Amino acid sequence: MLNTPVEVNKRGYCVPSSPKVVICYDGMDPSYLADAAIRGISPRLSAMAAHGLYASAHSAMPSFTNPNNVSIVCGAPPSVHGVSGNYWYDRATGLEVMMTDAGPLRAPTILASLAQIGVKVAAVTAKDKLRKALAVGLAGEGRQGIAFSAEKAASCTVAEHGISGEEAQAGQPVPDQYSPELSLFVLDAGLRLLQSGRAQVLYLSLSDFVQHAHAPGAPESDAFIRAVDARVGAFLDAGATVGIVADHGMTDLSLADGSPNILYLGDCLDARYGVGATRVICPITDPFVRHHGALGGFVRVHILGDQDHDEVRGFLGRLPGVQLALLREEMCRRFDQPIEREGDVAIIASKGVALGTHDGAHALGELAGTRLRSHGSLAERDVPFLVSHPLNTAYRRKAATQQLHNYDIFDFVLNGACREEV
Amino acid sequence: MLNTPVEVNKRGYCVPSSPKVVICYDGMDPSYLADAAIRGISPRLSAMAAHGLYASAHSAMPSFTNPNNVSIVCGAPPSVHGVSGNYWYDRATGLEVMMTDAGPLRAPTILASLAQIGVKVAAVTAKDKLRKALAVGLAGEGRQGIAFSAEKAASCTVAEHGISGEEAQAGQPVPDQYSPELSLFVLDAGLRLLQSGRAQVLYLSLSDFVQHAHAPGAPESDAFIRAVDARVGAFLDAGATVGIVADHGMTDLSLADGSPNILYLGDCLDARYGVGATRVICPITDPFVRHHGALGGFVRVHILGDQDHDEVRGFLGRLPGVQLALLREEMCRRFDQPIEREGDVAIIASKGVALGTHDGAHALGELAGTRLRSHGSLAERDVPFLVSHPLNTAYRRKAATQQLHNYDIFDFVLNGACREEV
Structure with missing residues (x-):
């Protein structure tokens, strides 16, 4: 040896x-x-x-x-x-x-x-x-x-x-x-x-x-x-x-009544740009979703249409609950990410907020009465x-x-x- | 005008x-x-x-x-x-x-x-x-x-x-x-x-x-x-x-049973260096203590004896619940503080942890059954x-x-x- x-x-x-x-x-x-x-x-x-x-x-x-x-x-x-x-x-x-x-x-x-x-x-x-x-x-x-x-x-x-x-x-x-x-x-x-x-x-x-x-x-x-x-x-x-x-x-992402504090970015994007113009990926998703219903503090947005990326970034960054909305290059530079797998816009949630795709698309039933505790953002x-x-x-x-x-x-x-x- | x-x-x-x-x-x-x-x-x-x-x-x-x-x-x-x-x-x-x-x-x-x-x-x-x-x-x-x-x-x-x-x-x-x-x-x-x-x-x-x-x-x-x-x-x-x-x-600093998650730094310091060798100041203290019992996520430690400041910093930094323990100059440099009012060692708590002086010295009774929610650290x-x-x-x-x-x-x-x- x-x-x-x-x-x-x-x-x-x-x-x-x-x-x-x-x-x-x-x-x-x-x-x-x-x-x-x-x-x-x-x-x-x-x-x-x-x-x-x-x-x-x-x-x-x-x-x-x-x-x-x-x-x-x-x-x-x-x-x-x-x-x-x-x-x-x-x-x-x-x-x-x-x-x-x-x-x-x-x-x-x-x-x-x-x-x-x-x-x-x-x-x-x-x-x-x-x-x-x-x-x-x-x-x-x-x-x-x-x-x-x-x-x-x-x-x-x-x-x-x-x-x-x-x-x-x-x-x-x-x-x-x-x-x-x-x-x-x-x-x-x-x-x-x-x-x-x-x-x-x-x-x-x-x-x-x-x-x-x-x-x-x-x-x-x-x-x-x-x-x-x-x-x-x-x-x-x-x-x-x-x-x-x-x-x-790990952070508690729940409200006082125990329900989760979720910002559905897919719904926000669809309302502004139309269905199909963008796609929200929750990279916390894993085969063990019962832990967290695929809800965490970080998502990637892919822009499928011809929307200006910086305009979309600006829109997302102005949503209360978003701490940082960064264009691909900036996300990679600041947080050491591989560029070929980054979204067009990367979204980091504020402390205490979960980011989701669409209301109804997450398995909230799996939480079965427990408070949502999850991770993904800078707070974790x-x-x-x-x-x-x-x-x-x-x-x-x-x-x-x-x-x-x-x-x-x-x-x-x-x-x-x-x-x-x- | x-x-x-x-x-x-x-x-x-x-x-x-x-x-x-x-x-x-x-x-x-x-x-x-x-x-x-x-x-x-x-x-x-x-x-x-x-x-x-x-x-x-x-x-x-x-x-x-x-x-x-x-x-x-x-x-x-x-x-x-x-x-x-x-x-x-x-x-x-x-x-x-x-x-x-x-x-x-x-x-x-x-x-x-x-x-x-x-x-x-x-x-x-x-x-x-x-x-x-x-x-x-x-x-x-x-x-x-x-x-x-x-x-x-x-x-x-x-x-x-x-x-x-x-x-x-x-x-x-x-x-x-x-x-x-x-x-x-x-x-x-x-x-x-x-x-x-x-x-x-x-x-x-x-x-x-x-x-x-x-x-x-x-x-x-x-x-x-x-x-x-x-x-x-x-x-x-x-x-x-x-x-x-x-x-x-604002962050919830409580445990599952509703009691606060408090690290009493004065007690830790007294046990190691003797009573009177150091003094812990909770700069969240204000005349309205009922909000928080003077418990927050940041304290300053003054070293009154001849202890080596960096040794004290090292000791405090190794306590679970402390996110950062910084010598005066470093705290001022990193966080834009006025040097003449800084402690010898500045302590920033981990998210979800309250820093106190001594067990019994904080007016916890004033919390009256509510969960401790407070601030002072990087989490807020x-x-x-x-x-x-x-x-x-x-x-x-x-x-x-x-x-x-x-x-x-x-x-x-x-x-x-x-x-x-x-």
Whole structure:
């Protein structure tokens, strides 16, 4: 195994000699962690903050799951790897495509690069769609790494996932996809891989089911944090250096009576420009819509007719509930987006506002009486950034003086945590 | 009267030939305006957004009332005028001082500068403390302008306020200081001044009582917005150009059970450095504590002992619930603060978290069963920015390409709204 750093997307990563675990704590808004720390219900997370690093990082925009998971494993923003939403509108075909199905990532991952030089690497995700993206170059034919999801653990094959279904499941029931247990399964599976020596570098990506459904301090939120905290403790006790970030925060987007505060941009556009002149894409859409009814704080507008793009931008930007309406180039410049997948106009919602397409087009019934809590805007960009061990001088300085991004976490865990300085 | 622009704090302001009204809609988080626009309960505000300008502006940090009101009337950030909080810790005396009592502003106001060249100017505030600051150079001995508060309308004198108590009150009952009517009194008084020809340029500053107490969509929130909307309509019908901004947004800082999510920094500091080594100042403190129990998203820490300031900053920055912990110089550089009133370490809370001094030191009983809704952090920095009339080309471009601040509103109303282009 090499001792020189491996370069991935213009950053060098030290080859580790002890276990390293990065957890993407999906939807972990800083307000949950603050409450848990204050009430003392997350002792191992608090100890990480006290002895290692706690900082506030930016997630990649839009503050959605897929762009951020991919950014974290690439150590780079969406402009580098091309995944800037869950869903994407392909103008050539007129189809909406899951971005992680749209072909391979256009950047290598840290996971694959380490695996290629012989490091034992595993990625475990809650959802299988995300697993497919993260597995590129890591698991499957000719690869040595492991990549599987809790959702499909039972049907793993060594050929595709680097692990059998029997070993992946390890006798545990595969949890319901809408349950806190789906995330805990991910952590438990990761711990088994670590303890059995099957993996030395782990990326464990949870689900935000609990945070979509429950505010900080709710019994369900507390129970979930306690359960995650105990598992983080188990990784630390097993000798791992642990880094934790979130892919995005979470904000209550409801009115006083519990109904959601939704601005239907498709309806506004149709009323002004006519039906069919524009198309609104909600890139939060994913196969797990029950979390949020495909309602979040960011949408892309495609202009199909001959409307002047800047006029449409001006119209949208003047709607109360819109924080920023940006033309494609400006969105890409300010928020590091890949230009070929950007809308003609990108819309970021004001804090507390959900953006939708058309009244009636979103599965609000699925919310079933719970308040809409979601993400996508700048109000959910700030996320916790935790490292379990003290940092070396250079990384202490970096943390104190620079705006960290969640996709700096592998850099901090592999290069900045002092345990490796021998 | 001069026809050349009046220069105030390095910006020129055109002398108006028609009535101009700037409203500081205290605590008007963008989520309220979005909801009101979507449900059609604020037709005049929506018409302003559609025909004039609606944009998302930054308020001055910290996102509190006094710094922002003063910034708006100065057209400049706190580094220029010196008011960077409601309360300030004077290290020389060891006293906490209301900043607006700490001597005259160190910058002139747009209001006073216009009044000095003969423009009829009036400022009406909800609270009297704020009125005192805004009255400097405007009303009182040797001044021609009017400045009074709803709170103390009955006791106005021509000598001090430029208007008698009888005229200021106009037969209306003076509302309770904890009521929506206090703000409506301000607007009604302003309308009388406009209609009677007593004032041509008005600054009307409301109270955030309703927003502290009620979420968007609550019956109380709806009723207040409807009442403000009707009065805005009356100003428009009277021929005024109207600009509306907020001094700060508003965020629910409560847990699922309704209790507040408070991080007591004084307790954390005492536990680590000993009692008396540091002092935490909550600059949201004001004489109207029932709104928020002096709990907000920003505090200043003064280090009284010989602790290394950067070590204290590092400790505070690692507490979950803290978004940014900045040394004095860095806080001033990044957020345009006056250095002589900054703490040794400035603390900005994470979204959804309130910062306090000591458990038991805040009047939580005053919240009386309502959820804590407050402000001060970056989560309440974004505020609506509305202008009633179309903008000229230069200001349209400015609005489309620059990050506006709420303290740009007089510039837009006096220089940018097209009505004056004759």
